[in-house]
Amino acid sequence: MDIEMSETVAAVSNVRDAEFPRIHADLRVTFRVKAPTAQSVQVAGGDGLGPGPFVMVRDEEGVWTATTPPVVPGFHYYWLEVDGVAVNDPSSQTYMGYGRPTSGVEVPEPGVDYYDAQDVPHGEVRSHWYFSRLTGKWRQATVYTPPGYDERIEVRYPVLYLQHGAGEDETGWVRQGRANLILDNLIAAGKALPMVVVMDCGYTAPIKLPPGAPFSQAIQKSIESFEAFVISELVPMIDAAYRTVADREHRALAGLSMGGMQALHVGLRHLDTFATIGAFSGVPFEELDPQTAFGGVFSDPEAFNRKVRLLWLSNGTAETRFVERVQRFREILGRLGITHEVYESPGTAHEWQTWRRSLHVFAPRLFRW
Amino acid sequence: MDIEMSETVAAVSNVRDAEFPRIHADLRVTFRVKAPTAQSVQVAGGDGLGPGPFVMVRDEEGVWTATTPPVVPGFHYYWLEVDGVAVNDPSSQTYMGYGRPTSGVEVPEPGVDYYDAQDVPHGEVRSHWYFSRLTGKWRQATVYTPPGYDERIEVRYPVLYLQHGAGEDETGWVRQGRANLILDNLIAAGKALPMVVVMDCGYTAPIKLPPGAPFSQAIQKSIESFEAFVISELVPMIDAAYRTVADREHRALAGLSMGGMQALHVGLRHLDTFATIGAFSGVPFEELDPQTAFGGVFSDPEAFNRKVRLLWLSNGTAETRFVERVQRFREILGRLGITHEVYESPGTAHEWQTWRRSLHVFAPRLFRW
Structure with a gap:
């Protein structure tokens, strides 16, 4: 069970001073935990660590260890x-995923630094408290303000509304996704325009389903309740609290997975509010009827193409069932003559590395009109 | 194991939609977890839940339950x-405590709302990224800006530097302590002046101790490394990034437990930087020599009393060993004729409720000169 400490590095997602998990040069990951009185311990997780679970082996002091095969780079729950x-x-450290605080391991992507903290001006990540009448609760929007926001007080900014996926919350895009660092680096390089990014919680109603109800029903419910919230509460609150350019041309709505479905549902039905829509690994569950889907917005493709600045879809090539759904949605759009752009993240699954890359490609396309 | 759902409430510290832990009207707390294959499960924690651990009892479906006796109000790890x-x-939800993400349960204090979100203007909580040359790392300061900070651009603000305790980090004063809500409510009531509050991580060097070294040695090391960081990096960075009044009269340094010791060590040795010092449940481990302690600042009590605006000490009456240490420190100050103020939180232990109350009493005393 001994591993060469000097040839491995502690993951940056570890708590302060924790030596494990450790990443090997070939991207194997070694996990270790002290549990002297346990009978069995194993490592389990999402798609990113490969086909687990990984059975841990106990040493005589009750320390359990397991090493994975080489894994795909990125953040893995x-x-x-x-x-x-x-x-x-x-x-x-814990990250809100699967509806609860969940461990995560950050596996570096060799040669890639677009989501690292670099020696460039940094924006701020703000937690903005406000009361929501629709939900009857205080909420905290996470708001990225670009470098210089406090100093250049005559400048108003476009806004990207950016949603997390199912089981996550308003902290996901910064903590797992590093959206703030991606924007910092793009803005410093002149590749993206300075913008405000609003990341709020996509859950706006309690999700209480009857026993046995499919997961898709929870997603559908969250998508529908989110619509009124965005249009009647979130956008007006942000336009009042921040120096925004408060028109459709300077608002984009995007999200990942469930957040992508929410972006399509809300954005396409409210083109007077949003001129740009991005869906990362998130398209409708059901086959759609072009005449009625999204309030009938696809029924007149020419009008749609004149009005929408950008409809942008992405997925990871290793997403399995999500690839097929995105492909089918793209085929329908193509058949209808609906202008759209696509991006495919090579080799990544239904995971944050797909969505970091998506944001990195999507953000430079925004608000340049 | 059945409990009356209608006579209990889910703790606000639970994850979204989680029904347990639940708080009873008499402040008993019921914990519940599903663990069908476990052999034994119990609830353990800090001082606040009383003399645990609380053995959980399994039902036939593998759900384990335990109920505590009535507990002291407040946040308990x-x-x-x-x-x-x-x-x-x-x-x-998890909270950084004990050096790792730790569960916590919020037990309401009947009739008390000074740390609740109320219908008043709310400040923002900002995560401010900056590079620290001393530590060689990017850090994130948590910065509370008071309501109106973005609009009243001609106003400059005094700054309270506020430190967490051992095993915690820059998120503790907001997440566990609700410092932002305490300030929002005090400012709205006209009881505290609008101020910026800076909450950074008190660890500025890796803590690597030889095996068997006492915990106090880790604390001492963190206190010493923190001094250069505050004076040469943190204060200049904050004065450059925010609209502060950049003089000693408009800076206070306070903290809890380890953070209180840091406030005394750094503040008393740098009275040209800070005119106000607050130590919540945190005083030196060792008996101090009035001639040499803190750079000899107590050797001329008259000069000290002229220079220092406020030296403020607090503790909870149920803190056991901490009470004695604070008492001894106060006796020394009294004997020397060093002017200081004290606050004792009735019935609370070495816990966040002591420090919420401390902040609630301390903040109104600040910057009124």
Whole structure:
């Protein structure tokens, strides 16, 4: 179970001073946890770590270790199963995923630094408290303000509304996605325009489903309740609290997975509010009727193409079932003559590395009209 | 194990839609977790839940339940022990405590709303990225800007630097302490002046101690490395990035536990930078020599009293050993004729409720000269 410490590095997603998980040069990942009284421990997780779970082996002091095969770069959710109970790794920071705080491991992508903190001006990430009448609750929007926002007080900015996926929340795009660093770097390089990015929680109603109801029903419910919230509360609140350019040409709505479905549902039905829509790995579950889908917006493709500045779709090539759904949606758009752009992230699954890359390609396309 | 759902409420510290932990009207707390394959599960935690651990009882479906006796109000860290392994409760949000993400349960204090979100103007909580040359790392300061900061661009603000305790980080004062809401409410009531509050991480060097070294040695190391960081990096960075009044009269330094010791160590040795110092449940480990302690600042009490605007000490009456240390420090100050103010939080332990109350009493005393 010994591993060469000098040939491996502690993951940056670890808690302060924690030595494990460790990343090997060939992108294998070694996990370790002390659990002297446990009978069995294994590492389990999402798509990104490969076909687990990875059974951990105990040494004589009760320290359990497992090493994965080389993994795809990026951020991967994972957890431990201690005697069959799914728990977090105490060595990892937690990230809201799967509806609860979840461990994560950041595996570097060799030669890639667009989502690293670099020596460039940095925007701020603000937690903005406001009361939502629709939900009857105080909420906190996460708001990225670009470098210089506080100083250039005569400048007004376009706004990208950017949504997380199912089981995540308003912290996901910064903590897992590093959206702020991606924007900092793009803006510093002159590749993206300075913009405000609003990342709020996509859940605007309690999700209580009857036992046995399919997961897609929860997603559908969240998509529908989100619409009124965005149009009647979120956008007006942001336009009042920040120096925005408050028109459709300077608003984009995008999201990943469930957030992508929300972006399509809300954006396409409210083209007077948003001129740009991005769906990362998120398209409708159902076959759509071009005459009625999204309020009938596809029924007149020429009018649609005149009005919409950008309809942008992406997916990772390793997403399995999501690839097919995105492909089918693209085929329908193509058949109808609906102008759209696409991006495919090579080799990545339904994971944050797909969405970091998507944002990195999408953001430079925004607001240049 | 059945409990009356209608006579209990889900803790606000739970993850979205989680029904447990639940708080009873008499402030008992019921914890519940599904762990069908575990052999034993119990709830353990800090001082606040009372003399645990609380053994959980399994039902036939593998759901484990335990109820505490009535507990002291406030925020209490806790964790589960599954077959002897300390893990987080998947139903709870996690909070950085004990050097790792830790579960927490918020127990309401009847009739008390000074740390609740109320219908008043709210400040923003900003995550401010900057590079630290001393540590060689990017850091994120948490910065509270008061309501109106973005609009009243001609106004400059005093600054309270506010530090967390051992094992916590720059997120603690907002997430566990609700510092932003306490300030929002005080400012709205005209009880505190609008101020910027800077909450950064108190760890500015890796803490690597030889095996068996006492915990106090880690604390001492963090206190010393923090001094150069505050004076040469943090304060200049904040004065450059925010509209502060950049003089000693308009800077206060305070903290809790380890952060209180840091405030005394740094503040008392740098009275040209800070005119106000607050130590919440945090005083030196060692008996101090009045002639040499803190750079000899107590050797001329008259000069000290002329120069220092406020030296403020607090503790909870249920803190056991901390009470004695604070008392001893106060006796020394009294004997020397060093002017200082004190606050004692009735019935609270070495816990966040002591520090919320401390901030609530301390903040109104600031910058009124």
